[in-house]
Amino acid sequence: MLINSRTVRIQWGDCDPAGIVFFPRYFAIFDDSTAMLFERALGMTKFELMQRQKFSGFPLVDIRARFLIPSRFGDDVVVESGVSEFRRSSFDVRHRNGRIKGVPIPEEIRAKFA
Amino acid sequence: MLINSRTVRIQWGDCDPAGIVFFPRYFAIFDDSTAMLFERALGMTKFELMQRQKFSGFPLVDIRARFLIPSRFGDDVVVESGVSEFRRSSFDVRHRNGRIKGVPIPEEIRAKFA
C-alpha cells in the first residue's frame, strides 16, 4: 500500500488554551495529507486533478478518529496516509499520527566519542 | 435526555471552493455546541466550570461522524446536542445537524388569506 509520510509542525494557532491541538485542526491537517497522498500517487496536484476530471472534491461520507496521545504546540508530528480500501465508488483513507521522539543516544555510542 | 438546540448560520468562511462546509468546521461548531449543552445543563459556562473544577477541557478520545447532506453557504442549520451516555469517567455527546427547510404553506391556509 502506498503510504505518504510528511512531518507537520504543530503551530501556535493549531492549539487551544490547554496547549494541545484543537481537534478540528487535525482534520484540516488530514485533509491536506489526503491531497498530498493523491498528488504522490497520480503525479498531479489535487487542483490539476480537479481541472481535468471536472469533479469538485472528494465528498466525505464517514469519519472515525481515535485520539491516543495529544499533540502539543511545538511538536513535530509525522502523518502517514494511505488508501486502506478502494470500492466501486468510494474509498477509505487512513491517517496515522506519530510524534517524533528524541531517541536517547546509547551509552556505548556516546563512549566512542569521549 | 436533555437536548440543546441552536441555529447556526453557515458563513462564507466556513465553506470551501465547492461552496459547502469544509468538514473540520463542523467539528468546531460541534465543540461549541457541547460547551453550550453543558452550560444549559449546569447553569454555568464552560469557562466558569473550568475555573471551579480546575480541569482543562474535555479530553476527546473518539469521534465518529457521518455526513448525509452537505450544508451550504447561507444555510441555517439546527444543531441538536445531547449526552447519549454517561459512564464512570467518560461520556458520549451526540450532535445532529438538520437544515432548516422552508415548509410549503398548505393551500387551505393560503386560501383563507385570499
Add this chain to the structure above:
Amino acid sequence: MLINSRTVRIQWGDCDPAGIVFFPRYFAIFDDSTAMLFERALGMTKFELMQRQKFSGFPLVDIRARFLIPSRFGDDVVVESGVSEFRRSSFDVRHRNGRIKGVPIPEEIRAKFA
C-alpha cells in the same frame, strides 16, 4: 450611520495556548459581522445578494486592525460594525470590539431587595 451590533461568545477553539483569541479568528468574526451588517441593511442575506447580483464576494483590498485589550475564552464581546465610507467602487467597514463587563449593582439598589 447604520451600525449592526451582535454579541459573540469567545469559544475554546477561538483561543490559543495563552488563553486569548488567536488573532486570525477575529478576522473571521469580523467577516461574519460584515455579512450580517449587509443583511440588515439590504434585507437579504449575503447568499441571496450573491445569487441576485452574480458577484462572488467582497474583494478585500486593505485591512488595518489595532488590538487594544485581548479577549479571553468565555468572554462575551459586542462587535459593532458599520460602513464608515462609501466610494465609487469600494467602501470601508469598521468593526469595534468591546467586552461586556459585569457592572456592579449599586448598594442602594441591592438594599431595596434586602
Add this chain to the structure above:
Amino acid sequence: MLINSRTVRIQWGDCDPAGIVFFPRYFAIFDDSTAMLFERALGMTKFELMQRQKFSGFPLVDIRARFLIPSRFGDDVVVESGVSEFRRSSFDVRHRNGRIKGVPIPEEIRAKFA
C-alpha cells in the same frame, strides 16, 4: 535584514467559495512564518523560546495588510518574512506573499532537446 523565505501550498481548506484564500487564513500563515523567522534567527523554536523566557507569545498590537492579487487553491506561494524594525519593547514584522509563476522555457533551450 534577515529574511526567512518559505513556500506554502494553498490548500483546499484555506479557500472560500470563490476559490481564493479566505483572508483570515493568510494571518494564520503569517503567524507561522513569524515563528519560523524567529526560529531561524535564534536557533530555537518558538516553543523552546517560550519555555526559556517564560513569556506567553508575542502580543500583537497592530496589523496592516494589503491584498494585491488573490491566491487560489493549488497555488504555491512564497512567503518572505523579516523584522523591519526593532524598538525598545516592540518590533514590526513584514511578510510578503508572491505566487510562484511557471516561467516559460525559452525556445532556444527547448530546441536543444528536440
